[in-house]
Amino acid sequence: MNNKTHVGSAEASLMLGISEARVRRLLSQGRIKGATKQGRVWMIPLYEGMPVIIAGGRGPQGTWYKHPRPVETCVVINQRTISNQLEAKEKRATEAENRATVAEEELEQERQRAKRLEELLREAGIDPDENATKV
Structure with a gap:
């Protein structure tokens, strides 16, 4: 102010x-x-933030600002910083997607191993459902 x-x-x-x-x-x-x-x-x-002009007696009415103008707001945007932050977020999102894909692949491999183990137990004459430990 x-x-x-x-x-x-x-x-x-x-x-x-x-x-x-x-x-x-x-x-x-x-x-x-x-x-x-x-x-x-x-x-x-200054009277209420502005100089006061006394009107003249003759001629056309003068034109000038009678009230203070609002202050112009200037927003400075650092595009490089914003683009770097966006790139970093995109990179983190891609890495998270990659980790999720790897986890899904590992889970599928574990399921295949479990299925193969059940097949081996059945070939050996052992019922995997009866001998399964309940958690």
Whole structure:
């Protein structure tokens, strides 16, 4: 939050959205409320965050900002970091899929071994269902 109470002519021109020359002209005409000159520098007070310009008596109505503009938000995105993180996640997902595939293959091999063992027991005349240990 900006807690300034006074600004110079250049900053006032940015806040009002008009040229520095126009601000200097308004200052010389005494049309900026509360403005004082200190040495070579104009000190322009801020009222609710903005300089106040007194309207002229003749001619078209002036156009300038009367309320502070909202601050523009700039979001900086580091694309390299994001892409590296995505690549790392994809790599971890691929590795997890590979581990799952290997585990499934090992399980299938164990099932085949168990089936072969049952066949060998039956060939030897032993009933594998009767001699199985119950867990």
